[in-house]
Amino acid sequence: MKKTKEKAGLIGIWFILPSFLGFLVLFLIPYLIGIKLSFQNSSLDPTLVGFRNYILLFQNDAFQLAVKNTLFFMGIAIPIILVISFLLALILYEIPTPGFVKLFIILPMFIPSGTVAGFFNDLFGNGVDNLLNSDKAMWVLIVLFIWRNTGYNLILYLAGLLRIDKSIIESSEIDGVNYWQKVQHIYMPLCTPTTVFVTVLSIINSFKVFKDIYILQGPYPNPRIYLLQHFMTNKFQSLQYTELTSAAYVFSIGVLVVVYLLYLVDRNYAKKVGERR
Amino acid sequence: MKKVLWVGVVLLSVLYALPAFYTILNSFMTPAELAVDGLHWIPQEFNLQQYYTLVTDKAAYFRYFLSSVKITGSIVIGQIVLGICAAYALAKLRFPGSDVVLIMYILIILLPYQVTLVPNYLVFEAFERTLNLTILDTHQALILPGVFSTFGIFLLRQFMRDLPKELIEAAKIDGAGHLRILTKIVLPLLKPAIFALVILTFIDNWNIVDQALVFIDTPENQPLSVFLRMIYEGDFQVFYAGATLYIIPAVIIFIKGEKYLSEGLVIGGSK
Structure with a gap:
């Protein structure tokens, strides 16, 4: 053996x-x-300066603001989009809908950032700056993110639901469980690998919402929507590579924590399914 | 209840698609119509002037289009091939250290491009210096990081992991090798996931802008997405026609593959 x-x-x-x-x-x-x-004096001067770049980074107001905004944005937008896309996937899985429905929901991810900006400008006219400069700006960002990325997650959840063996569902129906129990005890747990993947993907996509905002408001937007991506892009463009890399490693450590948590969820699932088989 | 949900979902989908309709309708408008303030939905007549200008004055558009097809196509194919093999190793074969590899692979997908841009740039420079391989300023600079992105591996691994072991064991007893198991048994069951991979990878790389701006200096080598950005900033009167043509390949791929998202999985007699 x-x-x-x-x-x-x-x-x-x-x-x-x-x-x-x-x-x-x-x-x-x-x-x-x-x-x-990240431990060097600058990208041209290789003198080692210990943790100086990291200390400066944490004292940097722009960085603190960017971290705060990014966490707030992800903390709200990601749970919402997970719920919306799972529910939509369930509806499309259960009810025959016209073929265009999926295509329409996915269309927002196909269109270029320029189109989003053009549409926004025409929709709000001069009001677009007022809106993005108001205290509701963060919510605009969240709606924009959900609108653009639902289709992405929907495809994955549909693929995930379709992967569930029909015989499990049929035997549960014979046992007379109601629909909500079916969702709770079959669809949701068996979609765990998909949920792990969709969460990872939503985090990646939450970085991309920055593109649409960047084309509307440039490198220094309303401070309420100043994200880590703005911070890093600006460091990149001003060639401050030591600052950029130290920010990148701090970012990586944050991400590593998230990845490890997701990995635990995933392994827990593997154990349960393993037991059942 | 079903009817209410049906109506709700259909209405919601129309709402989602509005900006795309707006783009298509606006592509038939003249510059004068586009210049009107506010939203303008219905063109006075179906005017093809934008498309005409695109073909005559901006013929380069179609060369950029082909570049983007080449770049995106290579990345999609590469990710599928590498992804299937690696996912099979991570989900089914396992090997010493496979969990560590998995965590590293997930980590690298999660890092935004601002983080991986500098490392990639340094590697390409080193290739040029030591091996005399020119990667910077060519399409390879976009294709290589795209092909070796671990996105597809992680996606396929998530979908491959709970295919029943019995299927694979049974095939082994019948004397099938791993390659045969992969192509004859695993792949047919993974169609929905592979389609999801194709469409998602296509979209991500079709829309690539920032990496292209860093890795490619020669304007002629840029992908279509960058050229479209230039049209948006410089020749707005043909932007909507350019954007409409830009959307079409993704729509075609989606329509062609959509059937895989409605086929259920039936594993005959394995349970």
């Missing part, structure tokens, strides 16, 4: 190897080398 397991392990390495080599060369090695840059 042990021997076959080891053999399978070696085969696994062959299957992962092509992607891992690319990952190593393009991302991992340069990423690790970049750590040194």
Whole structure:
């Protein structure tokens, strides 16, 4: 038994190897080398300055503001979009709807940022600046994010629901469970891997909402919607690479915590499903 | 209840699509009509002037279009091939350290491009210096990070993991090798997930702007998304025609593949 397991392990390495080599060369090695840059005096002056860049970063008002806004934005927008897209996927899964419905909901992700900006400008006229400069700006951002990305998550949830073995659903119907119990005990738990993936994806997509805002308001928007992406893009454009990389590593550590939590959720799921089989 | 939900969903979908309709309708308007303040939905007549100008004065548009097809197509194909193999290793074969690899792969997807831009740039520079391989300023600078993005691997792994073990075990007993199991058993069951991967990767890379601006200096080598941004800023009167053509490939892919999102999964007799 042990021997076959080891053999399978070696085969696994062959299957992962092509992607891992690319990952190593393009991302991992340069990423690790970049750590040194974050301890340097500047990108041209390699004198090591210890944690100075990190300390300056945490004292930076713009950075603090960006972190606060980004966390607020993600904390509200991501749970909302998860619920909306799961419910929509359930409805489309259960009720036959015209073919255009899915296409229409997905359309917002196809259109370029310029179109969004053009539509916004025509819709609000000169009011667009008033709106984005008001204290409701964050909510505009959240609505914009949900509108643009529901389709993305919807596709994944639909694929996730379709993957559930029909025989499980049928046998539960024979047992006479009601619809809500079915959602709670079959659809939701069996969609856990999809939910983990959709959460990761929503985090990535929440970074992209920045593009639409950037084209409307440029590098220094209303401070209420100044995000980490603004901070990092501005550092990039002013060639302040040491600041950029130290911000990037702080960001990575935050992300690592999230990834680890999701990994635990995912592993917990694997255990449960493993037990059932 | 079903009827109410049906009406609700249909109305909601129309609401979602409004800006896209707006783009298409506006692509038939003359510059004078576009200049009117406020929203303008219905063109006075179906005027093809924007498309005509695009073909005659902005013929470069179509060259950029082909560049984008090449870049995005390569990335989608690369991600599917690498993704299927790697996901199979992570979900089904497992190997020492596979969880660590998985966490690293998820981590790298979550980092925004502002973080990976500098490392990528440094690698490409090093390639040029040591191996004399020119990557910067060519399409490769967009294709390589796209192909090796771990997005597809993670997606497919999530969908592959709870395909019943029995299916694979049974195939093994029948003497099938891993490649055969992958192509004959796993892939057909993964159609919805592969379609999701195709459409999502296509969209992400079709819309690429910032990475292109950093890696590519020669304007002629830019993808369509960057050129469209220039039209938005410089020649707004043909922007909507450009944007309409820009949306079409994604719509076609979606319509072609949509059937995979309505096929349920039936694993005959495996349970």
